[in-house]
Amino acid sequence: MARLFVKIHLRLRSVFQTRKVEEELDEELQYHLDRQIEEGESRGLDPEAARFAALRDMGAIAQRKDECRDARAVNWIENLRQDLRYGIRTLRKSPAFSVVAVLALALGIGANATMFSVVYGILLRPLPYADADRIASISMNYASRDNVFGTMCIRDFLMWKDSNRVFEEPSLFRSQRMDIGGTGSVPEQVQGAFVTAGFFSTLGVSPIIGRTFMTGEDKPATASLAVLSEGMWRRRFGGSARVLGQAILVNGVPATVIGVMPASFQLPRRETEVWTNLILNPPTRYGPWFYRGIARLKPGMTFEAAQAEMDSIGLQMAQQNPYYKRVTLPVLSLRDALLGTAVKPAMLVLMGAVALLLLIAVVNVANLMLARATVREREMALRLSLGAGRGRLVRQLLTESVLLAAIAGIAGLSIAWISIELIRVGNPGNLPLIDSVRLDWTALAFVGAMSTMTGILFGLAPAFAGARADLHSKIKEGGRSSSAGKGLGRARATLVVSEIAISLMLVVGAGLLVRSFVNLQRVNGGFATPPHQLLSMLISPGNRKYDNAASGLAFHDEVLRRARNTPGVELAAITDSLPPDREGNADSFQIEGQVLASGEMNPVVSAVTASSDYFSTLRIPLVRGRFFTDHDRLGAAPVAIVSEGFAQRFFPAQEALGKRIKQGGPWMEIVGIVGNVKYRGLTFNTDPVLYMPFHQEYGGRRFLVVRSAGDAQPLGETLRREIQSIDPSTTLAQIITMEQALDLSVSRPRFNTLLLSLFAAIAILLAVVGIYGLIAYWVAQRRHEIGVRMALGAAPTEVMRMVLRQGALLASTGIAIGLGGAFFLTGLLKTMLFEIGVMDVLTFAAAPLVIMLVVLFATIIPAFRATRISPMVALRCD
């Protein structure tokens, strides 16, 4: 035991008191040397001869010392320290190299850590619900409209519930905007949800205080109950527990607060602030189709089994209701339902792109290391000849590269931390599940592993190349290493070619996304008013008395009147839908005189209600007929306006004007045809649209949209005050300009485009550094040759052409490979592209051109430098 302590003590001493130990070693050896000299003198040698004999006897003192250190068995720690110290010194000795290498890697690692955190948070991090991977979302699609995740009606739900065998307890929910009021508090409009009693228990979540809904609290004649979000609870009730049992007004109806959900609970939508119990009154008809199902798989049940059962339920539904054509009831995991269809492929593409970027960074640094290895070949050979083991040299070179990678890792982590904060807080991509994105241990481990891996990866080749160094030839060879350097030169050229190829692939990808985004930006929403001159807001008359059409219409007329009188407002209109993606209602319709087969129905179309000035406010063109007027009131002849697309589709080769159509209410005469407008998002094909006068189709919650001569943004506050002074229970929300609405609607494609372009730009930058380094090295190696050529009368332009040809050769090889890769990879972008093919000719033609120019740019400086080589200098240099 005691011996163990002695050993540990000695070893620690050797490691931590290096200087003392080293001094003692020096002294010990010096003592020996002195005694040896004394002894020589005593044998009659003169002092100088004695000293010489002793020294010869002693051999290389440094080697003795090293052997003693070896004997102390602390060498691997000591070596590491030495290697690190040496590594830091080497890095500091060539700051340009170090900065470029660290920066390249830091960018690569930082971008990767960021993307990894985003992708992990969105696609992988377990959702904060018990056994979240067993929760399914059930939607419903049928043929009359091409929805991907459509909704069902209560009648469908009850049928599903009755035949259910695979789920624990099917629940139903519907998101809706809700007016929240109550005694003494400011009315506000928030996102709410109607949910059946089993909703919370299906998700396995518990409230902070109070309770959630209990079984049976969705039965007819149950009182209205409300569960609040933590945010609303703190904002409106100061976080007091006394909120339980209090009544609040939800859409004007009193509801008793029974519980508060933690802020982490964000279903069905992130911004949901209040949940009320959905009452399952026995439906008298099909529709409205506002609902989506959520349920937990029974133990032992799989998603496949669930889908099979839902398929057979869908068949039953189709048999019972002839309107349902090709019903499908997709069963999705909760995560897939939250993500939708577009997010996952985009995330994977970006992750792939960023991995390519890291690859370039690694290649680049490997290249720099190789270049340095060439320069250091003599140093390595010298060290080998002085007795350093090859393993030791490899270890030292690896330590250097891992050290470099570690520094880059730390820098990359800072980059990642900042960019993740930016993405998380601003959510520029409007990404779902953004709250689970954060830089945490998983990401740190990822970065750590990545740094080490890259360090070893780009250190390995040069390390072996260096340690292989052939002693004699390298030392003798000196600076004139035109032939021996070829091996390394070829390796470096291969690396640079692969850099160019990868950059080209990224540039092609980014080019496609940019072109697609430009297309998206060019999409005409169907209105001609400049977007920044339009301001819209969602107005909800909080008082229930406005449910009545007469008083409701009077209220909205007053809103319109005041809006028109507000200074700065040119025109104002009321509508329930707005471009580019704020569709209010959609329904099927009938055409007078049209005979449909039994069970047939016309497709579902966007059904918009609009006040008389709506079309002029947005400058939607009139094709034929007339706009709505103030005479199209309740009691006057029912009229409708249809979009051009509507007229073409349903009245081909006929005049649509004067035809009569019906949607639930009375027959309406088509009095006008207007231009097509997009209400379902810019990427959707233009939908047929049916317009009804606001006065003849009244509903509670409407947009006010105003047009101003200039920037409409500043009008918001004035309008809010004006409108709330009509009735203080009125709530306003989503006060944004059309510019902001358009911006928001393309935020995801913009985010994807921006990121991929950024990655491509960094890739090009790194490739430039790599190419420049290689060509400069090539020129340096051929100084002698070039000097001779110039001495023999070669013109500077010839020399320049010779160097540029090298760059062009690298570029064209890289471009050929890159085009091949891009050819296969762009298919992955398919779902992200809008109105552009994955083989877009312009992109595939322009990207190589860009790369070629960039390469030549990187080649020009060394090429120019080559022309400046003086024949004399070239001849002199060894």
Place this chain on the structure above:
Amino acid sequence: MSKPIDLVQGTLDLLILKILDLEPMHGWAIAQRIRLMSNEVLQVGQSALYPALHKLEQQGWIEAEWKISENNRRAKYYSLTLAGHQALANEASRWERLSAAISLIVRTT
């Protein structure tokens, strides 16, 4: 004087332990003592001596102490530890067996 014989691998440890068993000594003295005691036959170079000393110290068989030497200078004196005594016994008996075995073979005619 015939050419000094290089030490058989591993025997230097034994010699050092044996010498230090007599009295604590510094490196130079150990080398001298080995030379003298072997009638100038065994010559220990510093190249072998000091690494061996450091290794033995690391193993805990000997310990070092700075003392004033016979010529009034600071020198590093090594002495046997308890474990060192034990090791010496082991090494010595191992050597006895080894040399006896080798002699047996060499002398067979």
